[in-house]
Amino acid sequence: xxxxxxxxxxxxxxxxxxxxxxxxxxxxxxxxxxxxxxxxxxxxxxxxxxxxxxxxxxxxxxxxxxxxxxxxxxxxxxxxx
Numbered sequence: 001x002x003x004x005x006x007x008x009x010x011x012x013x014x015x016x017x018x019x020x021x022x023x024x025x026x027x028x029x030x031x032x033x034x035x036x037x038x039x040x041x042x043x044x045x046x047x048x049x050x051x052x053x054x055x056x057x058x059x060x061x062x063x064x065x066x067x068x069x070x071x072x073x074x075x076x077x078x079x080x081x
Contacts, residue, residue, distance in 0.1 A: 026055075026062045 017023050017035065024031060032043045046052050053067035 020065075023065050025065050027065060027068060028060065028062055032063065032068075 023035065027035065029040070029043050029047060032038065032046070033040060036043070038046070047054055047061045047063075051071075052063070053071050054061045054063055056062075
């Protein structure tokens with residue numbers, strides 16, 4: 001997977017995805033940082049949450065693209081006016 005790093009050797013928060021179809025089927029922590037605009041710490045909290053849909057391969061926690069969007073829909077909060 002080609003990662004975007006900035007001059008500080010940290011993951012760039014600029015999303016490289018222009019459409020749903022360009023998002024990888026399996027997302028790692030760096031993909032989630034870019035896609036969701038969250039900090040590394042918050043992404044790792046998410047990956048450890050009991051209700052977050054992760055799969056474990058070796059020591060890596062990954063998220064299936066469709067499961068992520070399903071999870072986001074179920075956790076969406078509508079603002080009251």
